[in-house]
Amino acid sequence: MSTPLPPRRAERLLALAGDRFDLAVIGGGITGAGVARDAARRGLRVALIEAEDFAAGTSSRSSRLVHGGVRYLEHGYLHLVWESSRERRRLLQHAPHLVRPLQFTWPVYRGARVKRWQLAAALTMYDALAMFRNVGRHRRLTATAVLTQEPLLARDGLLGGATYWDAATDDSRLTLANVLDAAAHGAVVVNHAAVRRLTFGSGNGPVDGVEIQDLLGGATLRVRARLVVSCAGPWTDEITRLEDPNAGPAVRGTKGVHIAVPATRVGNVSAVTMTSPDDGRVMFTLPASGGMTIIGTTDTPTTEHPANVRASRGDVRYLLSACNHFFPDAQLTEEDVVSAWAGIRPLVATGNAGDPSSASREHATQLSRRGVLVATGGKLTTYRAQAQQIVDAAVQRLGGAAKACDTADAALPGARPPASGGDVRLVPELSWREADVDQAVRHEYAESLADVMIRRTFLAFELPDQGRSIATRIAKRMAPQLGWTDAGVTNAVREYSQSLDRIFTITP
Numbered sequence: 001m002s003t004p005l006p007p008r009r010a011e012r013l014l015a016l017a018g019d020r021f022d023l024a025v026i027g028g029g030i031t032g033a034g035v036a037r038d039a040a041r042r043g044l045r046v047a048l049i050e051a052e053d054f055a056a057g058t059s060s061r062s063s064r065l066v067h068g069g070v071r072y073l074e075h076g077y078l079h080l081v082w083e084s085s086r087e088r089r090r091l092l093q094h095a096p097h098l099v100r101p102l103q104f105t106w107p108v109y110r111g112a113r114v115k116r117w118q119l120a121a122a123l124t125m126y127d128a129l130a131m132f133r134n135v136g137r138h139r140r141l142t143a144t145a146v147l148t149q150e151p152l153l154a155r156d157g158l159l160g161g162a163t164y165w166d167a168a169t170d171d172s173r174l175t176l177a178n179v180l181d182a183a184a185h186g187a188v189v190v191n192h193a194a195v196r197r198l199t200f201g202s203g204n205g206p207v208d209g210v211e212i213q214d215l216l217g218g219a220t221l222r223v224r225a226r227l228v229v230s231c232a233g234p235w236t237d238e239i240t241r242l243e244d245p246n247a248g249p250a251v252r253g254t255k256g257v258h259i260a261v262p263a264t265r266v267g268n269v270s271a272v273t274m275t276s277p278d279d280g281r282v283m284f285t286l287p288a289s290g291g292m293t294i295i296g297t298t299d300t301p302t303t304e305h306p307a308n309v310r311a312s313r314g315d316v317r318y319l320l321s322a323c324n325h326f327f328p329d330a331q332l333t334e335e336d337v338v339s340a341w342a343g344i345r346p347l348v349a350t351g352n353a354g355d356p357s358s359a360s361r362e363h364a365t366q367l368s369r370r371g372v373l374v375a376t377g378g379k380l381t382t383y384r385a386q387a388q389q390i391v392d393a394a395v396q397r398l399g400g401a402a403k404a405c406d407t408a409d410a411a412l413p414g415a416r417p418p419a420s421g422g423d424v425r426l427v428p429e430l431s432w433r434e435a436d437v438d439q440a441v442r443h444e445y446a447e448s449l450a451d452v453m454i455r456r457t458f459l460a461f462e463l464p465d466q467g468r469s470i471a472t473r474i475a476k477r478m479a480p481q482l483g484w485t486d487a488g489v490t491n492a493v494r495e496y497s498q499s500l501d502r503i504f505t506i507t508p
């Protein structure tokens with residue numbers, strides 16, 4: 001492998017403790033990773049600190065779409081759709097290994113909430129907001145044409161529909177690609193290290209750094225920084241309360257659940273946009289890797305902690321019911337569910353709790369009283385633009401000396417290693433290989449089985465036992481590189497099992 005190895009963890013922790021940074025970024029989801037990348041490319045000295053793993057929060061629980069957001073048109077968020085469409089175009093161009101075009105079919109049935117003429121008008125606007133530069137324009141479809149695209153859709157009451165284009169991604173690897181590029185431009189990036197405290201120059205002075213705990217070694221370190229940026233997604237209020245224990249909420253969490261079922265059980269050809277038979281919400285049946293179809297998502301207000309949020313049986317039934325309504329031959333039951341998981345949208349708290357689906361996905365940046373730049377809201381799709389605005393604000397706060405932002409035109413790294421003839425598959429039915437494990441540990445900062453099996457690969461999403469039966473084998477492969485003894489391997493497998501219980505168990 002010709003790619004240079006990243007500095008070892010001990011060296012990176014030493015650098016965190018020894019240097020003074022321009023920016024200390026808290027949170028390695030897509031927002032923090034995007035900020036670290038943008039800032040490092042502008043020549044700033046950046047530390048990126050992630051408590052669990054890069055993308056372990058909401059950024060590995062999304063619908064994996066890079067999309068204009070056709071459903072946001074209903075609520076009049078034209079700017080968001082315009083910005084998202086522009087970012088979709090850029091990502092298709094600069095990360096073709098991570099973002100690929102995806103064709104959607106939207107069938108319209110008698111009595112549907114969204115009528116055919118409304119759909120046609122919305123999709124015309126969708127194309128216009130993309131400046132007619134999307135990979136393809138929408139087309140109106142007769143009922144026969146809908147069934148040519150998706151032969152297993154329900155026929156009763158089908159009036160017609162439309163087809164349009166968005167894009168699919170791998171959310172964890174998109175995040176990782178930003179981390180890798182940040183590191184390639186000099187950022188010091190560390191996962192499994194949690195910010196425990198903010199530090200202050202003097203009694204009432206501004207924040208001048210953070211105190212972190214290395215969750216693998218246990219040590220506590222002080223990281224000095226001219227500016228601290230909080231990109232903690234649904235954990236944002238926890239970080240803000242390190243500064244002001246009485247601070248009100250800046251984010252409002254809504255929970256979104258997905259389930260994966262074998263694609264052969266549904267029979268969808270590509271992506272299908274559905275309006276829920278229960279409440280009319282827009283949702284999707286999506287093709288996914290590993291022979292899976294993903295059905296999602298829900299959108300319900302929640303106070304669950306982001307580290308422990310899980311799908312409930314009610315969520316699963318709601319998703320199965322929608323899919324069965326549109327694909328009546330599928331007759332999916334809970335037995336068909338290969339995996340189920342949930343994430344929390346860190347929406348900007350507006351004070352109006354209202355309908356979660358109509359809440360804005362716009363992003364916001366605020367400076368706290370003691371000088372922490374706090375990012376809220378956003379979408380995977382618009383992370384680059386959000387990061388640009390955050391770093392612009394940071395540069396201004398730091399006195400204005402930095403190179404111009406160049407991420408609009410810069411390619412992203414992060415491709416999987418090319419398959420070579422001798423590569424052994426981890427399981428015969430999926431394309432993940434031993435080389436992916438090696439790459440994850442050597443080049444992609446994987447430190448645990450969950451890092452490898454949930455976020456560097458999708459093994460946990462694609463195997464009915466979430467990969468429990470191959471966990472020891474994978475741990476043994478990782479062991480020499482991470483210095484794990486036999487006891488270390490046993491411990492890694494036990495921790496993996498705990499992560500699975502925390503993320504994939506369906507609650508009653």
Ligand SMILES: Cc1cc2nc3c(=O)[nH]c(=O)nc-3n(C[C@H](O)[C@H](O)[C@H](O)COP(=O)(O)OP(=O)(O)OC[C@H]3O[C@@H](n4cnc5c(N)ncnc54)[C@H](O)[C@@H]3O)c2cc1C
Pocket residue numbers: 026027028029030031032049050051052053054055056057058059060061062063064065066067193194195196231232233234235254255256257258297342343344345346377378379380381382
């Ligand atoms: C169900 C669902 C579906 C979605 N689908 C899409 C989609 O298809 N397309 C799209 O564009 N958007 C989608 N989104 C929105 C998108 O996923 C989120 O907006 C985005 O991932 C948020 O990223 P983030 O970095 O802000 O938060 P997160 O990814 O949650 O990152 C925050 C990070 O901060 C870390 N952290 C917390 N506390 C600390 C601490 N003390 N020290 C250090 N680190 C800490 C956490 O471990 C976490 O990794 C979806 C969201 C949901 C919930």
